[in-house]
Amino acid sequence: MTLSSPLLLVVGLLVTAALAWAAVVSGRRRRAALAAAGVAAPGGRRARLGVGLTLSGVAVLAVATAGPTAMVPVPRTAGTVILAVDVSNSMGAQDVAPNRLAAAQRAARAFVAAQPDSVDIGVVAFERGALTTARPDADHSVALAAINRLKLSGGTSLGAAIMASLTAITGRQVALGREDAPPPDIGYWPSATIVILSDGQNQGPDVERAAMVAQRAGIQIHTVGVGTVAGATVKVDGFHLRTALDEETLTLIAKTTGGTYQPASDAARLDGIADTIDLRLTVSDEPLPLAGGLIGLALALLTVGAALTVLRSGRVI
Known part of the structure; x- marks a missing residue:
C-alpha cells in the first residue's frame, strides 16, 4: 500500500493519540469525582467499548485522509x-x-x-x-x-x-x-x-x-x-x-x-x-484507491462508538 500524503497520516495519528489521552484523563477525573462524592463508579465496559470504537474510527479516518492506494491484480x-x-x-x-x-x-x-x-x-x-x-x-x-x-x-x-x-x-x-x-x-x-x-x-x-x-x-x-x-x-x-x-x-x-x-x-x-x-x-497490477472504503468504515465506527458512549454515560467521550 502506498500513501499520497504520508504527512496527513502522521498528523491524524497524533490527533488520535491526543484524543485517547484525553479520554483516559477524563475517565480518571470522573471516577475520582464520583469516589470523592461517595458514589461507586458504574461498570464502564460499554462506555470503554464506545470510546474505543470512536477512537478507532478517528484512526481509520486518519489513514483515509492520507490517500492510501493498493496495487491489485486485474x-x-x-x-x-x-x-x-x-x-x-x-x-x-x-x-x-x-x-x-x-x-x-x-x-x-x-x-x-x-x-x-x-x-x-x-x-x-x-x-x-x-x-x-x-x-x-x-x-x-x-x-x-x-x-x-x-x-x-x-x-x-x-x-x-x-x-x-x-x-x-x-x-x-x-x-x-x-x-x-x-x-x-x-x-x-x-x-x-x-x-x-x-x-x-x-x-x-x-x-x-x-x-x-x-x-x-x-x-x-x-x-x-x-x-x-x-x-x-x-x-x-x-x-x-x-x-x-x-x-x-x-x-x-x-x-x-x-x-x-x-x-x-x-x-x-x-x-x-x-x-x-x-x-x-492477462493479469496486470493496477492502482486501487482505498480512501472511499476507509471513510465508510470510519463513519460506521464513529457512529456506533458515539452511540454506545452516549447511551452509557450521556457524553460522547
Missing part, C-alpha cells in the same frame, strides 16, 4: 494484431480508386477503428524489405498515425512482410535462415493475428516457408487482396509496368495458417476478423 483479455501493408510501387495502380495504397489505408483505418482497446495493434510497411512503423500498442492512435504516413516505394516481398510481423509480435528478430535449414521455432502465440493488405505481386522468395513459421506458432494470417485481376498499368521510374492482383499467392498464405482471404471490395468484412482473434487472459 485480469483483462488482450490480443495482438499486426497490420502489414504493402507499399510497393505496384500499389500506386488505380484499378481501385483512388489507388491501391489509398484503398488499403482506408481498409486498415476502418479495421483499427473497430477494435477494442484490449487489442494491441502494430503496423508493418513492406516492399522488398519490411519495417515495423508502429509496435503493437493499446493506443490505437499510434497505429492510425503510422498508416497515414505510408508512402509508395520499391518492390514486394510477402515473405519479408510475414517475418517482420513475427518480429513485431515476439519482440525479437525472426529470420528464416538458409533454405536447407529448418524453419525457426518462435514459440506459441495463439493470441496474435497478422492481416496483410497487398496486391500479392510477390518478388521475394520464401513466402510459403515464412507462412509455415507463423502456422507453427499458432498465428493466423488473414490476407486482403487490393487491386483487380484485370490489373492496371503503373508508371515507375519512367517505365510503364503492368500489374494485376495475385489472388493465388494471397490465398496460399491464408490457407497455410488457417486464415482467410478476401478481396478489398469486401473490406467491410475485415471487422469479422476480430472474431477470430484468440484473446488471452
Whole structure:
C-alpha cells in the first residue's frame, strides 16, 4: 500500500493519540469525582467499548485522509494484431480508386477503428524489405498515425512482410535462415493475428516457408487482396509496368495458417476478423484507491462508538 500524503497520516495519528489521552484523563477525573462524592463508579465496559470504537474510527479516518492506494491484480483479455501493408510501387495502380495504397489505408483505418482497446495493434510497411512503423500498442492512435504516413516505394516481398510481423509480435528478430535449414521455432502465440493488405505481386522468395513459421506458432494470417485481376498499368521510374492482383499467392498464405482471404471490395468484412482473434487472459497490477472504503468504515465506527458512549454515560467521550 502506498500513501499520497504520508504527512496527513502522521498528523491524524497524533490527533488520535491526543484524543485517547484525553479520554483516559477524563475517565480518571470522573471516577475520582464520583469516589470523592461517595458514589461507586458504574461498570464502564460499554462506555470503554464506545470510546474505543470512536477512537478507532478517528484512526481509520486518519489513514483515509492520507490517500492510501493498493496495487491489485486485474485480469483483462488482450490480443495482438499486426497490420502489414504493402507499399510497393505496384500499389500506386488505380484499378481501385483512388489507388491501391489509398484503398488499403482506408481498409486498415476502418479495421483499427473497430477494435477494442484490449487489442494491441502494430503496423508493418513492406516492399522488398519490411519495417515495423508502429509496435503493437493499446493506443490505437499510434497505429492510425503510422498508416497515414505510408508512402509508395520499391518492390514486394510477402515473405519479408510475414517475418517482420513475427518480429513485431515476439519482440525479437525472426529470420528464416538458409533454405536447407529448418524453419525457426518462435514459440506459441495463439493470441496474435497478422492481416496483410497487398496486391500479392510477390518478388521475394520464401513466402510459403515464412507462412509455415507463423502456422507453427499458432498465428493466423488473414490476407486482403487490393487491386483487380484485370490489373492496371503503373508508371515507375519512367517505365510503364503492368500489374494485376495475385489472388493465388494471397490465398496460399491464408490457407497455410488457417486464415482467410478476401478481396478489398469486401473490406467491410475485415471487422469479422476480430472474431477470430484468440484473446488471452492477462493479469496486470493496477492502482486501487482505498480512501472511499476507509471513510465508510470510519463513519460506521464513529457512529456506533458515539452511540454506545452516549447511551452509557450521556457524553460522547
